[in-house]
Amino acid sequence: MSEASVKSRITTDIDFDREGRQASYLRAPLSRNTSGWGTIEIPIVVVKNGSGPTVLLTGGIHGDEYEGQISISRLAASLDPADVSGRVIMMPAVNIPAVMADKRLSPIDDRDLNRCFPGNPRGTFSEMLAHFMDGVVLPHADISVDVHTAGHSFDSALSTNMHYLPDEAMRGRTMAAAGAFGAPYNVVFWGVDEGATFTSCVERRGILSLGTELGGWGRVNVEGVRIAERGLRNVLRHAGVLAGEPETAQRDGSAATRHMMVRHQDSFSFAPTAGVFEPRHMVGDAVEAGETAGFIHFVEDVDRPPIELRYKRSGLIWMSAGPGRAARGDCVAVVMTDYAEPTDSD
Numbered sequence: 001m002s003e004a005s006v007k008s009r010i011t012t013d014i015d016f017d018r019e020g021r022q023a024s025y026l027r028a029p030l031s032r033n034t035s036g037w038g039t040i041e042i043p044i045v046v047v048k049n050g051s052g053p054t055v056l057l058t059g060g061i062h063g064d065e066y067e068g069q070i071s072i073s074r075l076a077a078s079l080d081p082a083d084v085s086g087r088v089i090m091m092p093a094v095n096i097p098a099v100m101a102d103k104r105l106s107p108i109d110d111r112d113l114n115r116c117f118p119g120n121p122r123g124t125f126s127e128m129l130a131h132f133m134d135g136v137v138l139p140h141a142d143i144s145v146d147v148h149t150a151g152h153s154f155d156s157a158l159s160t161n162m163h164y165l166p167d168e169a170m171r172g173r174t175m176a177a178a179g180a181f182g183a184p185y186n187v188v189f190w191g192v193d194e195g196a197t198f199t200s201c202v203e204r205r206g207i208l209s210l211g212t213e214l215g216g217w218g219r220v221n222v223e224g225v226r227i228a229e230r231g232l233r234n235v236l237r238h239a240g241v242l243a244g245e246p247e248t249a250q251r252d253g254s255a256a257t258r259h260m261m262v263r264h265q266d267s268f269s270f271a272p273t274a275g276v277f278e279p280r281h282m283v284g285d286a287v288e289a290g291e292t293a294g295f296i297h298f299v300e301d302v303d304r305p306p307i308e309l310r311y312k313r314s315g316l317i318w319m320s321a322g323p324g325r326a327a328r329g330d331c332v333a334v335v336m337t338d339y340a341e342p343t344d345s346d
């Protein structure tokens with residue numbers, strides 16, 4: 001018996017097939033010292049009207065990423081069922097324990113929810129929640145938009161992202177949806193530690209999967225919120241759930257999203273040792289291979305020179321270091337390049 005076929009311990013009074021608007025909670029059991037039968041309530045709003053595709057919008061899978069929490073909450077409060085053809089499932093704060101603690105990891109089990117998929121109904125709190133998302137919520141969805149930012153790890157160039165999908169038709173559909181979302185960039189990437197992510201579950205079920213990186217550095221990115229709100233409505237228009245055409249005009253005057261990729265390991269710069277990292281560029285900046293990426297400083301030692309880091313690849317900065325103090329092995333910069341289909345010589 002697969003884990004997904006085991007009954008979840010999480011319950012909800014939401015009826016995914018009911019017409020109209022429902023605003024309620026998932027109720028996840030959490031036994032604690034002061035409440036043996038205690039539960040954690042996870043907000044969910046479902047708007048359904050007639051027939052049409054189902055779009056699942058998720059935010060707060062990491063608690064310290066705010067743009068999805070804000071934009072999906074606002075959409076959930078304002079979406080009129082009469083305007084909808086199909087169904088929109090909105091979960092602005094999936095990992096509510098982490099959201100309320102303002103942390104990437106869950107304070108309940110110290111796990112990264114986005115490394116717990118496909119989960120386990122009898123596992124830790126995060127594993128139980130991952131199992132519910134995969135086994136109960138995802139089967140309803142045709143399109144999934146999972147709104148992330150770079151949290152405290154990085155700042156990010158405002159972007160959607162997707163895996164490089166071997167299936168050409170699905171890759172084309174996903175790139176079209178990313179173009180409709182209308183962020184300044186869409187980054188196609190070859191995954192980092194991807195087997196246990198939500199995205200991997202979405203893809204395994206044949207559902208169109210879009211992610212985002214719309215800010216970071218532990219703050220609310222003003223432009224990231226604007227792009228998120230526009231992007232969510234744009235995807236609903238693209239899917240035919242809302243009427244109208246996506247608005248994709250960019251602030252720099254270009255008409256549409258620029259498709260980029262992060263494919264090669266030399267796109268990543270890692271701190272060779274611990275110290276204070278001084279980056280030399282902001283997200284979106286153009287950089288050259290061999291150019292100075294930044295310096296690791298050892299302010300605790302007099303006269304010890306800083307270590308200079310250099311980019312190994314030319315492109316634009318997708319991710320720029322977050323915390324000033326880097327640990328050995330921390331990623332401190334990611335360079336993206338213009339998207340190109342792989343060739344046999346790659």
Ligand SMILES: [Zn+2]
Pocket residue numbers: 061062065148149150151
């Ligand atoms: Zn995240």
